[in-house]
Amino acid sequence: MNKESLKVGLAQIAPVWLDRIQTTAKIIAYINQAGRQGCQLVAFGEGVLPGYPFWIELTQGARFNAADQKQMHALYCQQAVQIERGDLDDICKALKEHQMACYLGIIERPVDRGGHSLYCAIVYINEQGVIKSVHRKLQPTYEERLTWSPGDGNGLVTHRLGPFTVGGLNCWENWMPLARTSLYAQGEDLHVANWPGSIRNTHDITPMMAKEGRSFVMSVSGLMRPADFPEDLPCYDQLMANSADDYLTDGGSCLCAPDGSFVIEPQVGEEGLYVAEIAHHKVYEERQNFDPVGHYSRPDVLQLSVNRKRLNHLGEFD
Incomplete structure (x- = not known):
């Protein structure tokens, strides 16, 4: 592998819905597939x-x-990820075996917020299988606020990976200019945007972010079909009656180069692992005429402050 390039995989999968253990097994199967490639x-x-x-x-x-609704929320809590309990340990082990890093979207039920509320989080695990950051979504979108809690800035960080500096945001956080800027300012040149799915989300914003940041951008989506709903759910009949389309989310995973061109076109309607090798020199080429936090910035006029404190309600004193 060229030291100036990176081989990346976009895993577009449907979960075994609301089943943490079986979905973990499916994720590991895709990690193994990515490792083999x-x-x-x-x-x-x-x-x-x-x-x-x-x-x-x-x-x-x-x-x-x-x-x-209470029954569904309780089930969601029971199946959510508690990192402190070791729910990601098998995933971390698989990544270490392949010497591969990962951005993974989870529903987190963290101990440091009492252990009963849910947060939409994107987790970065490095090549040694070590969890290096957990970014909780700053602002759940629309109806998501009925089940997810607002996060904080603790995970707004980047990580070195080969020749690249990688960062990631959850779904509509990618529409937040200051959230994007906080990662640009830390040297990000490979951005991971994760989505529940749908080409309507990924088709336009992915090249826009690539052009703005002069970075590679991976938009990675899930997939969900009415047939993926388990029949034993409390709301199963309502879910099926109101799922008129073939897809609740149809994917749309794609990869753009720093000039906004598609390296991987949006992939719709199919589960799969989509792989490409990206060359870092393309970042330098596009930064020649625009760098949003470098030569084309004015920090004497415009600056951004980021609070990275992990929010908690308990302050302990001796």
């Missing part, structure tokens, strides 16, 4: 472990104190 980085969609909360939109999730 020589990938140095593999990425998965938003909240793929254990799945996106589709029931909220499809079953009138805003009904206050509704018994079925």
Whole structure:
């Protein structure tokens, strides 16, 4: 492998919905596939472990104190990822075996926030299988706020990987100019945007971010079909009755170069691992005429402040 390039894999998969253990096994199978193909980085969609909360939109999730909504939320909590318990250990082990890094979308139920609320998070695991950052989504989008809590800036960090500096954001965070800028300012030149899915999200914003940041951008999506809903869910009949389309999310995973051109066109309607090798010199070529935090910036006029404190309600004193 050329030291100035990186082989990346976009894993577009449907979860075994709301089943953490089986979805973990599926993720590991794709990690192994990416490893066999020589990938140095593999990425998965938003909240793929254990799945996106589709029931909220499809079953009138805003009904206050509704018994079925409480049951679904309780199930979501039970199947969510608790990193402190070791829920990602097998994934970390698989990545270490392949000497491969990963960006993984999870629904986190963290101990440091009491252990009962949920956060949409993107986790970076390095080539040694070590979790290096957990970025909790700053602002859940629309109906997501009925089940996910607002995150913080602790995970707004970048990581060195081969010749690249990588960073990642969850879904509509990628529309937040200051969130993007916070990563540009840390040298990001390979950006991972993870999404629950749908080409309507990825087709336009992926080349836009690539052109703005003069970086490679991986948009990695999930996939979800009505047939993927387990039949034993409390809301199963409502979910099926209100899922009129063939897809709840149809994928749309893609990869753009720093000039905004597609290296991998948006992939729609199919699960799969999509692989490409990217060359770092392309970043330098496009930064020749524009660098958003370098020669084409004015920090004497415009600056960004980032609070990276991990939010917690408990301050302990001796």
